[in-house]
Every structure is written in structure tokens, then in C-alpha cells.
Amino acid sequence: MIDKRVADLAYAVADIADRSTIMVGGFGEAGSPVELIHALIDQGAAELTVISNNTGSGDFGLAALIGARRVAKVVCSYPRSAGSTVFSDLYRAGLIELELVPQGTLAERIRAGGAGIAAFYTPTGVATALAEGKEQRVFDGQPYLLERALTADVALIKARAADWHGNLVYNKTARNFSPLMAAAASTTIVEATAVDAPGTLDPETVVTPGIFVDRVVQVADFAYEPVLAAQ
Template sequence: MIDKSITSAEEAVADILDGASVMIGGFGTAGMPDQLIDALIAHGAGDLTIINNNAGNGEAGVAALIEAGRVKKIICSFPRQSDSHHFDAAYRAGQIELELVPQGNLAARIQAAGAGLGAIFTPTGYGTQLAEGKETRQIDGVHHVLEYPIKADFALIKAYKGDRWGNLIYRKTARNFGPIMAMAATTTIAQVSEIVELGAIDPEIVVTPGIFVQRVVEIASPTNHALAA
């Protein structure tokens, strides 16, 4: 019997080792897997490469990972905002490496990894510092930059509901990067509000099929760090 359900967030992240690459879903705090991140901090893995849309908000989530000194490198599209002070401090101190990727390119490169593509050409970034040292090509009269897929050892994502096979549905904008990250990681760990019986999710509305998910952990009443702050 296939059963990917895990009893706790701590157990779900227990094999994330030092030096791992970890995708973390979320657009700001929307869809951020708070409890999985908290469990990862408690677990103690460090020297991590984090792939996320931004570099953390306030004191929670990715920001807390950075504050704890666990992040070696971050790949993101939006590293600075009014409450990204932990990233700012670590970057200015030379304690963290940044790979800045335009948001569309970030999504496209993650999608490319999930699709098994070798590389993609995109016009975004051509003629800027982000294209320095990269192959360029003119396609249909438009200059493009060669970009390589972004994949990861693990993806930590948040969904609305899941079943024991790992089929997932999302709630509104909390969907954001979750589906493509699930496809681009070797091991996808999903935090859900409820694990329902097999067959309770209409196959027509499944967003992330279970084939892309290795572990599902139910957090029935997750703490919303953004509201608790």
C-alpha cells in the first residue's frame, strides 16, 4: 500500500543533510511552509543552498534560516524589501552568496528542471549584468540568453489538502511556486492542512500529482507567523 504520510514535520525533514539544495515554496508569506522550515532549523542542517522567490520576511521562514546561519547561498528574484534585514546583514558581512534571477526566469528555470530540459533561451536579462559571461543567441530577431535549469535535492512546499498518495490541491495564491518546485526536486515534502482519504480529491482538480511528492505531513492548525509577528 502506498502511503507517503509522515507523522511530524521533524521526521519529514530528518534526512536533509549539510550542503543540501532546498527549494522553499511561497510568494512572500503566501504558501510558505512555516512548520517545515521551523523543523529544518531545529534539525540543524547547514551550508544550505536555498531556492526561493525572496530572501525572507521579518523573523520567520527563510529569514529565520538565514539568521540561524544555515544558508550558504540563496537563489531568488527579490532579495531586498523593508523587512529582509537578516539577509541584508548576512550579505553585507559576506556570510551568504546571492544568485539574483529575474522572477520569470526563476520560474522558467525551475520548470525546465521539472521537464527534464537541458537549457532554455530567454530574452529576459539580455544586455544587463545578469547576462555577463552567458551564451547569447538571436532568435526570430530577438536577443536571448542561455539559462540552465534549477533543480534541488529537496523541495519544501505548502498545499491545502493531500492524500496518502501525495496528490495535492492548493488554496488560491498559496499555490505559487509549489507545483513547479515539486517537479524539480529529488524529494518533495508537502505540508498540508489535511490529509484526506484516497479518492476524496476529484482527480480533475489535482494540481500536483502524487508522482512528484515523496512525503506529506498534516499540520492541522499551522501557525501563521506573518499574523503572529
């Protein structure tokens, strides 16, 4: 019998080790697994490498994890956000490492990691500062850069609904990187407000098939910045 449900957030993240590489879904606030991130902060794992498009907003979620000094390195495309200086303060002080990756290259590196592709050539970034140190090759007269796949020990994902098999559907633009990360991590942990028996999701509309998911934890309701900011 397959049942990937786990009892609570603390249990879901209990075995995440120091120095793990963690993919964190979300684009800004949309799709950010805030509850799982706070469970990880409480759990205490440190010296983490985080792969995520941004570095968090305000002083909660990813910004709180970074602010708690648990993150040694960030791999992301846009480490700036209105209302948060947590990352930039640490970066300027030389206390956190940054690997800056163009957004589409970041997505494709994660997709490749989940698909068993070691590396690929992309035209993005040719002749820019982000091409430094990368192999360049010409195909059909056009230059491309070699980019390596990204994988992770753990992915933290937020879904709208899940079933016990780990099949997932998302909500609008909260989908973003999550389906790619679910496939690219050794252990994929999902928070969802609706977690129901297999058969409740229409197979035709499942976005992330359960094979990519290891743990599903039901959360009461998603916490968003306006809600948290008011607390």
C-alpha cells in the same frame, strides 16, 4: 500500497544533509512552508543552498533559517522584504552568497529542472547586468540568453489539501512556485492542513499530481506572520 504520510515534521526533514540544495515554495508569506522550515532549523542541517523567490519576512520561517546561519547561498529574484534585514545584513557583511535571477527565469529554470530540460533560451535580461557570462543567441532576429535548469535535493512545499498519494491542491496565490518545485526536487516534502484518503480530491482539480511528491505531513494550522508576530 502507496501512503506518503509521515508522522511528524521532525521525521519529515530528518534526513536532509548538510550542503543540500533546498527549494522552498512561497511568494512572500503566501505558500511559505513555515512549519517545515522551522523543523529544518531544529534538525540542524547547514551550508544549505536555498532556491526561493524571497528571503523571508520578519524573523521567522526562511528569515529564521538564514538568520541561524544555515544558508550559504540563496538563489532568488527578490531578496528584500519589509520588516526583515536578516538577509541584507549577512549579504552586506559578505557572509551569504546571492544568485539573483529574474522571477520568470527562476520559475522557468525550476520548471525545466522538473521536466528534464537541461537549458533554454529566454529574452528576459538581454542587454542587462544579469546577462553577464551567459551565452546569447539570435533566433528570428531576436536575442535570447541561455539559462540552465535548476534542480534540488529537497523541496519544501505548503499545500491546502493532500491525499496519501501526494496529490495536492493549493490555496489561491499560495500556489506560486510550489508545483514547479515539487517536480524539480529529488525529495518533495509537503505540509498540509487536510490530509485525506485517495479519492477525496477531485482528479479534475488536482494541481500537483502525487508522482511529484514523496512525503506529506499534516499540520494543525498554518502559522502566519500576524499570528507569529503576536507571540
